[in-house]
Amino acid sequence: MSENSSAATTRISTYLTIIVLIVLGLSVVALILSVNAFIVGNEVVAGYLLIIGFIAMGLSVYVLFQSRKRAASMKIEAPKVMSTVECKKCGFKSLREFQRGDYIFKELDACQKCEDKMMITAIYKEVKEKEKTFAF
Numbered sequence: 001m002s003e004n005s006s007a008a009t010t011r012i013s014t015y016l017t018i019i020v021l022i023v024l025g026l027s028v029v030a031l032i033l034s035v036n037a038f039i040v041g042n043e044v045v046a047g048y049l050l051i052i053g054f055i056a057m058g059l060s061v062y063v064l065f066q067s068r069k070r071a072a073s074m075k076i077e078a079p080k081v082m083s084t085v086e087c088k089k090c091g092f093k094s095l096r097e098f099q100r101g102d103y104i105f106k107e108l109d110a111c112q113k114c115e116d117k118m119m120i121t122a123i124y125k126e127v128k129e130k131e132k133t134f135a136f
């Protein structure tokens with residue numbers, strides 16, 4: 001489940017990167033045209049193109065940095081939701097990933113040890129260690 005969401009995040013940031021690169025390319029074109037207009041003698045047009053070029057460039061660089069930061073933080077903040085399954089009779093505990101329809105005090109299959117019914121006693125988000133971000 002978490003693999004799917006991180007893949008989607010990567011896809012979105014790739015899409016955004018392409019848009020940003022196009023804007024960056026257009027801003028370079030605007031700067032080139034501005035120099036061209038200046039050489040021709042059209043200083044007003046050159047000034048406008050220069051401003052547009054710089055704003056577009058600044059904006060695209062800013063968006064690029066912001067999206068990188070957000071993508072990085074999203075990767076860290078994607079904890080798994082876990083359910084604790086417990087047998088009230090013998091105290092046997094097991095842990096599994098949260099499944100749709102899980103709720104606290106929901107009765108599940110029979111206990112592996114005493115065959116009494118097991119129950120969900122806790123649902124919580126798993127806290128990931130920061131080590132994983134440096135896993136290369």
Ligand SMILES: [Zn+2]
Pocket residue numbers: 087088089090091092111112113114115116
């Ligand atoms: Zn039991």
